[in-house]
Amino acid sequence: MYSGRKFAAFLFDMDGTLINSIASAERVWSDWAHRQGLDVSAFLPTIHGVRAIETITGLALPGVDPAHEADLLLKAEAADLDGILQIAGAAAFLNSLPPERWAIVTSAPRELALLRMQAAGIPVPAVIVAAEDVSRGKPAPDCFRLGAERLGFDARDCLVFEDAPAGITAAEAAGAAVMIINATHKHALQSQHAAIGGYEGIGITLDENGWIALEPQRSAA
Template identity: 85%
Template sequence: MFVGRKFAAFLFDMDGTLINSIASAERVWSHWARRHGLDVAAFLPTIHGVRAIETITNLALPGVDPAYEADLLLKAEAADLDGILPIPGAIAFLEALPGESWAIVTSAPRSLALARMRAAGIPVPAVIVAAEDVSRGKPAPDCFQLGATRLGFDARDCLVFEDAPAGIAAAEAAQASVMVINATHAHPMQTPHVAIAGYENVSITLDERGWLAIEPQRNAA
């Protein structure tokens, strides 16, 4: 853990970090990939943590309008919320945080993010940075810098919770500290950052300024 470290705020990615939406996302994207003649197995690992419009743009498919296709995907994902669940311990962990000290910073569009949060029972924070709030998505640092600014802090004083390489790179570029959530990974990610499987065995404390420290629960193994 971050022994002796305190943070002004926590910035949370959503998919894979607070909620498990992999089944829903991969159903929708698999259908889209097959329709465009892509190798589904090779393609699916590229979708996580990145805005849909950038994923599609990077493919450079002939005759494909990324904005139009991203909108179709948004509607399909919003209509498929089956199996969306909170990451273990996430709800209680978020409910223990002061409202002014955390934000969700997601590559999902706001409407989809809100739908998935409702489906998973995740509390909705006062500050959400969504896909449409930045011109450059992850791995650019813009989203985490904006989330910190909206909370009134510098990203360098914040702890980012992430699960995907693009998001981790964005947090690093913003010079934030990083906590990796491995809950949805088939195998723990190889990372130099602190990593946990979920939130059940961690807790937070606040100092007199309202800054946050994260530490293992005393009864945790």
């Protein structure tokens, strides 16, 4: 678990990493996919960790305007916040971090990200990189590089918390270390990266320069 390694900052994906929004997202996207005549069960696994506009563009559906459809999906997702919960221990873990040393880097639009954070009880960081902040979404590394830059660091000195293959690829391309969150996975991702099921078993220590190390959380006596 990166024992003894120190990081300048932590960069967190949101959906599936800090919050569980799968039920909400899949309700909205299932309705949309059904209207488009798609195989819903085959399509749904492709939506996670990727910006809506890129998901829709990749389908190349005749007569479909990806920007328009992405906007409609945003409105539908913003109206459906039922069942959105934080990943175990996420809020407490975030609150333990120095506020200038972490950011959320999400493929969700900012408006939706803020609504979901509020619904899940997740603290809002000073730095958020959302879908509209980059021209290329995950798996491109741009978002993580931008998140690190806005915190004043290089992505290569950061630890990225991710749950989706597109995000993991983006973090790798940015040169960051990766911690996989398996909380919402039916089957753990097969990866060479460290992985945890939630945040309840980990804590942090800070050195004299504010760099962060992960430590196993000691149980109360």
